[in-house]
Amino acid sequence: MTPQAVLAQPFTLPNGQVIKNRLFKSAMSEALSDRTCVATPELARLYGAWADGGIGLCVTGNVMIDKRALGEPGNVVIEDDSHLPALKAWAQAATRNGTQCWVQLNHPGKQSPKGLNKETVSPSAVPFRPEMKMMFATPRELTEAEIHGLIQRFANAAAIVKKAGFTGVQIHGAHGYLVSQFLSPHHNRRNDAWGGTPEKRRRFVLEVYRAMREQVGPDFAIGIKLNSADFQRGGFTEEESLDTIRALADAGIDLVEISGGTYEAPAMTGVKASKEPVKESTRQREAYFLAFAEKARKAVKTPLVVTGGFRSVRGMADAISSGAVDFVGLARALAIEPDVPKRLLAGQEPREQVRPLKTGISFVDKTGLMEVSWYTGQLKRIGRGQAPKPRESALWVFVKIMAQQAGLGRKKAPKRLRAT
Ligand SMILES: Cc1cc2nc3c(=O)[nH]c(=O)nc-3n(C[C@H](O)[C@H](O)[C@H](O)COP(=O)(O)O)c2cc1C
Helix, strand or coil: CCHHHHHHCCEECCCCCEECCCEEECCCCCCCECCCCCECHHHHHHHHHHHHCCCCEEECCCEECCCCCCCCCCCCECCCHHHHHHHHHHHHHHCHHHCEEEEEEECCCCCCCCCCCCCCEECCCCCCCHHHCCCCCCCEECCHHHHHHHHHHHHHHHHHHHHHCCCEEEEEECCCCHHHHHHCCCCCCCCCCCCCCHHHHHHHHHHHHHHHHHHHCCCCEEEEEEECCCCCCCCCCHHHHHHHHHHHHHHCCCEEEEECCECCECHHHCCCCCCCCCCHHHHHHCCCCHHHHHHHHHHCCCCEEEECCCCCHHHHHHHHHCCCCCEEEECHHHHHCCCHHHHHHCCCCCCCCCCCCCCCCHHHHHHCHHHHHHHHHHHHHHHCCCCCCCCCCHHHHHHHHHHHHCCCCCCCCCCCCCCC
16 A cells, blocks of 8 residues: 555544544644633634645644633633634634544643743642743642542533534643643652552543543543653653553543653653663654554554654554554644645655754753744744744744743734634
């Protein structure tokens, strides 16, 4: 079979949902809500571009479940159905051209920059490592009642996502946010029903899944993005991740997307926690977490996606043909070339290559935070109807952000979506 034929195969999820090809857009936070955290027409335009570009399954950037807990400025928040028309307009654009579109639901926990929320919460009051303390506050420990409240918020948001016309939800269980904090022995030091053993640390994510399922019924897709590991001393390990995948599979999860890392060790975009060189086998196979996906494949029958590092038609097709995964997850490639699926499905290489972003300022380049800002800028351009700028200077973008934060920039609030 040619690589393009491999990628073009449809796939039926266990719940009966048909995905038209094996290309999966992984979540990218768009920072495109209005000042009241409501979806804007720019979001609909951006997702329309991806739908028209041929992606099979598209996951939105993280949408928050609690207005008191934003992860970044510009997050959409879903707390009730008072802004359903805006969500409906977004869903309508995102699901055209036979595209499945799932909303990623998230709570940042402690991983939210200082000044954005009144306070930050987490399973335990564990501080960040010294270099990060300037940007992130030590969180307050969640109470038992608050934990139950958050589970209900995830479930309620999932019900509204379904009502809006999206075709599924994805729990953000990766990258060091709240669900991932509960799973991690480093961040979760509790000794009650929510921590102390791997089973108890898994309870939060399993209860979130069950509460969502109760709200959306058996046929609506619920997936999860999960870390293969945190790459942090004393953190979530591969063994615990495999056990969590097994438990979620038994509970009935429809799809597992594999990633890795946290803000403190940003492995998800290929920034390495250790100084060891990248293994030749990883370089050849492109994807950062494929070896772990092979282990997950042996552990469960649930459909799998691996995200991070895919760059060529051959790399993507080989990952599917190897049987390790059912879909290939792509993020940054779609921010600089929204219709790249069309080329991949025709057997052509991407026009634009994802390249390392360097400002030349060592502490900025080490954290990986510039990646998000630079790519978010590209998403905003597409949302405004402009072409992305794949060769925009990282240093220039950094200077612009600094100027904006110092109050020198002019910031226009995007308009709200109107009902159609
Ligand atoms: C601008 C930007 C925003 C991101 N936002 C999210 C997010 O909201 N949720 C998430 O799970 N991952 C997020 N990620 C991580 C990506 O989904 C993906 O795991 C990572 O970029 C590696 O895939 P790639 O090599 O194909 O880019 C983001 C990445 C970027 C560049």
